[in-house]
Amino acid sequence: MLNLFISLPKDRREAAKIEKARQYEETRKNRIFNPRIRLIGVDKDALKKQMAEKKARDEDEKAREEAHRLKLLRDNEIALELEKEVVKRRRKLDEEINEFRLQYQRKEDRRDFDLYDPDYLKKSLPARVMDDDPRLSISGAQKFEGEDMEANKRKKYQMEQQKIWLQQQIDERIQAEKDKKLAEFAYDEMVLARDERSKQLESLENECKRQLDEATARFNQALSAEQATQRRMQEMRDLEDKRAEIYNAITGDFLTENPDTAISCLGLNRIIGSQYKGMHPHEKEAIRKEQLQQIEENKMKREAEKKLESDWAELSNYMLSTVALNEQEIKKRQRELNRQLYEQNKLLCMQQRKNKELTEEFVKSAGATEEFYNQFNKSTR
Incomplete structure (x- = not known):
């Protein structure tokens, strides 16, 4: 559901004002209700x-x-x-x-330097320099019949092949760096898109809240106008009643001293001394008209109350439908955003898995060289 109880800066300021007023009131109570301070000072x-x-x-x-x-x-x-x-x-x-x-x-001055000299093989002579090397002997097992005399060519070909492999590894590493940068760029774009979606959802929620506040304000204005109208009608009825009461009192038999008030109820020709005030047909007709007027006024009042209840029910239904539509729209957009995030995460996961495989393949194919081992034991740190 739509959360309408989000703590805004305005709400926090209002809460702080209320808390400050409450604390001031408590301090004032302690000062006023303390008899020692109030009476003695x-x-x-x-x-x-x-x-x-x-x-x-x-x-x-x-x-x-x-x-x-x-x-x-x-x-x-x-x-x-x-x-x-x-x-x-x-x-x-x-x-x-x-x-x-x-x-x-x-290290060159050490006694056992010749045991771990990295250039020992470069300094020492190979076991066989040429076919007629005088160091070769029958038991040396350095020269055999049917030997491959293309050793130099084969070695040259192997060196060229190693250069090609090294260049291929360099190209693969450059491509892996490019893929990594593309993946990072895609991830940054995804984060920016997610932030933009969050801002859009927040603006939509603020718009829904603003519309709800406007609808509430319109209803309050209508209710206030209706109550003011009822108050004016009540004041008019009270004024009419007072005027009627004054008129009846002025034109009544008691003040006008109508002689008909002396007629006894036991006979038209009998007069009593207590000044009996009887009722004439025109007075009964006036009372009847007043009753009919009151009936009509009560009828109008009930119709006004029914109209107010119907307006309230209509406004409540409108507010509920508006909130429901806004909530459905928010849920729909949230599902769409979640789906897009899932697709982006899925694509990013595939890209990372591919990068990981390329990295592992590069690590497996690129072995440690002599230069890698020579970089250690160069300083005290």
Whole structure:
């Protein structure tokens, strides 16, 4: 469902104002409802003394803090100087150690250097230099009948093939880097698209909330106008009733001293002394008209109430339908966004799997060379 209870900055400010007012009210209650403060008051001298003591404590605390701050600054400066001196001495010592190693601890001067000399094979002679090498003997097993005399050509061909393989590996590595950059670019595009979708959904939700607020405001205005109309009608009816009451009182038999009020109910010719006020046909007709008017007014009032209830029900149905349509649209767009994200993630996963396979193939095919091992044991770090 549509979440209408999102905490906005305006809502947080209103909540802060309400909390501040509540705290102020609680403080005011404590001050007013405290009989000691209300009846006796407070000791101004004691308050002044407390304020002076508090001010003195604050000044002492500030002085201690300032002294502590200055001490920390001095300690930091001393520590920085000491650290610079230690770094300088350590650097000088390292330079002296490296200089000593370069002069007196060279690997060429070691007794067992010939055992791990990387150029030992380059310096030593091969077992067979030529076919008529005088070092060759019968038991040396260096020369046989039917030997391949195309060894030099074959070696040259093998070197060319190794160059081709190396160039192919370089091309594959360059292509792998390009594929990696393309994958990173696609991922960045996907992230930007996802952020744009999120912004669109947020704007849509704000628009729905704005429309709902406008519909509520229109309903409140209509309800306020209807209530004002009812109040005016009630005031008019009350005014008419008062006018009728005044008119009846003025034109009544009691003030007009109608002689017919003295006629007895036991006979038309009998008169009583209590000034009986009888009812004439025209008075009954007036009462009947008033009753009919009241009946008509009650009928109009019930029709107005029915109309108000129907308007309220119509507005409620409209608001519910609007919210339902907006919720369906949001769900539809969310499903479409989830589907697009799934497709993009699926494509990205395939691309990453392909890159991983190419990387593993490159790692397996590219073995470690002598240059890789020669980069170690070059310094003290």
